[in-house]
Amino acid sequence: MSIAQAFLEALESISGNKLRSGLTVLGIVIGVAAVIAMLAVGNGAEASITGSISSIGTNLLFVFRGSPESQQEAPDRSSAQNDRPLTLADASALADPFAAPSVAIVAPAIQGNGMITFAGENASTTITGVTPEYFAVRNLELSEGEFINQEHLLGRMSVVVLGPEAADAIMGRHDGIVGESIRIEGQPFRIIGVLEAKGGGAFGSEDNSAYLPFTTAQARLLKRNARDEVDVIFVQATSGETVPQASEEIANILRQRHRTPIGSDDFTVFTQQDFLQTFGAITGVLTIFLGGIAGISLLVGGIGIMNIMLVSVTERTREIGLRKALGARRRDILIQFLTESSLLSLIGGIIGIILGWLISYAVGQIAAANGTDFIPLVTTDAVALATIFSAAVGLFFGIYPANRAASLEPVEALRYE
Amino acid sequence: MDWVIQTHDLRKVYQMGEVEVEALRGVSFNIQRGEVVAIMGPSGSGKSTLMNTLGCLDRPSAGEYVLDGETVANLNDDQLADVRNRKVGFVFQSFNLLSRQTAITNVELPLRYSSNSKYAGNAKGRRARAIEALKAVGLENRMTHRPAELSGGQQQRVAIARAIVNDPAIIMADEPTGNLDSKVGKEIMKLLLDLNKESGTTLIIITHDPTIAEQTQRVIRLRDGLLESGS
Known part of the structure; x- marks a missing residue:
């Protein structure tokens, strides 16, 4: 069976059970939407802050009293009495x-x-x-x-x-x-x-x-x-x-x-590059944090998909038996269920991207209404990443259920009530 | 003689927990190409096991089985799947149609798994062949209906079309009229016998209904895993 056929069958199977499919992908939808929205807001904030730092002038330096160490440990100037x-x-x-x-x-x-x-x-x-x-x-x-x-x-x-x-x-x-x-x-x-x-x-x-x-x-x-x-x-x-x-x-x-x-x-020379570096360190931490949330939500979503795929395999035992009786090989059944789980997850990912984009758009509107000049940025990187990751999650968590389906004995499966 | 099925000393042992159950205890018989054969026997006689073995759904524990010139007793799962696809058409008591698919898609299903270059990757060829098969069972007006929109007899006709779509060497029909009333059952039997006459496809019917067995050329009777008569 070709991938195109498997894709069509998976689509039919998913649309044949809309409510369940919808609930199943909810985890992925929410996870991806959260990640897209947070990345967009983060990017927007970064662009806005980088912009305002740049507007200071790229060739500007600041000289403060106190050593760089004392600036970090005790930023208030009074502690630097000896300087x-x-x-x-x-x-x-x-x-x-x-x-x-x-x-x-x-x-x-x-x-x-x-x-x-x-x-x-x-x-x-x-x-x-x-x-x-x-x-x-x-x-x-x-x-x-x-x-x-x-x-x-x-x-x-x-x-x-x-x-x-x-x-x-x-x-x-x-x-x-x-x-x-x-x-x-x-x-x-x-x-x-x-x-x-x-x-x-x-x-x-x-x-x-x-x-x-x-x-x-x-x-x-x-x-x-x-x-x-x-x-x-x-x-x-x-x-x-x-x-x-x-x-x-x-x-x-x-x-x-x-x-x-x-x-x-007993003084500190601060350049704009220093500001950007400090800011880069902050956004780095933020990115790791967001990545962690993304990972957890995709994990939870993936487990949801695995769970429903296992249910689906059990429900469709007879169908699997029939397909095997008609000549489906192990690989055919495997591809069928893997396609279904990754497509399910991918659809969740796409809905999540749209939802995340809407959320970040709303955040931008709210910010604009409050007079803050800040535009959330949904980057193609984030979209591509979310798409690939959601499909990969479906694929990964589909392996076990698909394998189970593919290993069914045709005689047993046909007899299953 | 042109044998489509040759078996020699087929044995099948199931492990049921601690106990070994011998479902087939040395069955040998041959079936000619184009023959119509009924397999009968009380429940527990090994009837189903024999059907599964002849249909290549299961392997015998011991013995020889040659289907349409191919020794199938020792094939692996995927090879068996391929043999089923090319040589066996199944008709089940409960039809076993995919409920979400239309009649024509159901009939096409075996062709989708076919390794035959005539159908692999050729959606038009598959569709055309499926339409032919549906015409042969007299359902050309119901091709886009789903099983739920068809009567029991019509559903079984779809199943028969699915069985013949790949021009198999044998059709295995397991109680094909079991879920139908007697009038519709007769029509289905007539259809199966007509198809046998027209195409010369060997027809094997597993049944416990004597009126059906009467319509076949030969009855193979099983009892306690052994051939009682009909070899």
């Missing part, structure tokens, strides 16, 4: 084109949280004290007004550049507000610029931020131990390729300036 803080002088040393030829722009910053107020409306936002270079380093665009310039910095002027979300929160709009006066932690500031919306980033939304001149922030809002202490130095390398050199140059300069012994740096 020398980063200073404005450090930042200007990094900007030296001879000592650090791979460094293009250096932007020191201090950050904290604060209340902004306008006409009785309050909102909590991130307050960042910056230098004019900051906007270039972070690729920020204005929708109106101007950035903080050298003059504002030197004059410690009470001016602020607002992110659109922060503006919306207290003023209900983010256009035509330049020149208005708002209060930050009770102190009056004049709005000189509003940023273009950039979307949620991996490190808090830049849209919900207020940018002040570094000197103003340092003197009046975000007091630090030393007058020239900074929280983070943003560095832009001359290009994406020179990031590793830039990282090395920064480390050398800071080691000299902080006089630290080799191997016990």
Whole structure:
């Protein structure tokens, strides 16, 4: 008997018992749907996060206080008391084109949280004290007004550049507000610029931020131990390729300036690659976890198929006997039942893929309705994998029942009531 | 003589737990090509065992069996399946049709398992042959009906069409009228005998109904695993 015939007969047999076939494949359907949906959501999240990391700029580096080890063990900066803080002088040393030829722009910053107020409306936002270079380093665009310039910095002027979300929160709009006066932690500031919306980033939304001149922030809002202490130095390398050199140059300069012994740096240089690596490790764990769920659900589904195939073999003992009497060989019966079990499982897999796709589509819609910019991705890889795996599960769990059917003695089977 | 069946000292022993049961205790007889033979005997006489052996569903424990020129006593399972497919057509008391399939698909079934190049991989050839067989039993108007939509007599006709579809050397009919009322039973017997006359296919009927045995040319009687008469 040819495979095509076996396929047709299997299809007839499955459709002849629709309710039972449907219930049998439910395990596979749910398993595959869950895997497809979770992979789609995972891929979507990965694409969204990778996108937001990339939007930071591929040639961006971050310099934090504290050694890489202390960053991991105790991320809060206060525990790193023995480490020398980063200073404005450090930042200007990094900007030296001879000592650090791979460094293009250096932007020191201090950050904290604060209340902004306008006409009785309050909102909590991130307050960042910056230098004019900051906007270039972070690729920020204005929708109106101007950035903080050298003059504002030197004059410690009470001016602020607002992110659109922060503006919306207290003023209900983010256009035509330049020149208005708002209060930050009770102190009056004049709005000189509003940023273009950039979307949620991996490190808090830049849209919900207020940018002040570094000197103003340092003197009046975000007091630090030393007058020239900074929280983070943003560095832009001359290009994406020179990031590793830039990282090395920064480390050398800071080691000299902080006089630290080799191997016990009191600062950390973080590149975008580091973020991607960290993120890759997280998604790796997630993938293993999802794979585990997939494996368990397919196992359970497969056992369900084996169970119903055993029932089917018993029920159809007479039919098997008849087929053997009419000349079916062992192999013919084997192929018939294996085709049936793998087809059953494959159908479950296909329904599961469709269901999983619908679920991920729904998740995407819900996310969109809640304003999160995130599109689940059903990849062809995932679909191919689910298809092959579900068919393989049916095949594997069909072996035992099919073998049982094929080994029946025709005389016994024909006599079976 | 043109023998289609030659047996010599057929023996069959079943192991029933601790006890050995001898179902056939040395049976020898021959059947000519084209002959119509009834096999009779009370239950427990070894009738079914003999039918299974002659139909190549089972192997004898000892003895010789030559079917249509082929020694079949020592073939393996797959070889036996092939012999059944080519040389034996079965008609059962309870018809044994596949309930989900149409009449024509049921009749085609033996051809699907055929190693004959005329039918293997040739769906059109199989269909054409199945239609011929259904015409021969007078069911050309019922070809796409399923068994549930057919009367008992019609179902048995489908089964007969299935038995003759592969041009077998012998037709083994096991109580072919057992599940039918006497009128329909007579029609079925007539059909079997007519087919025998037309095609010359050997017909072996296992029965305990004397009126059926009367219509055959020879009656082989079994008792306690031995031939009583008819060799």
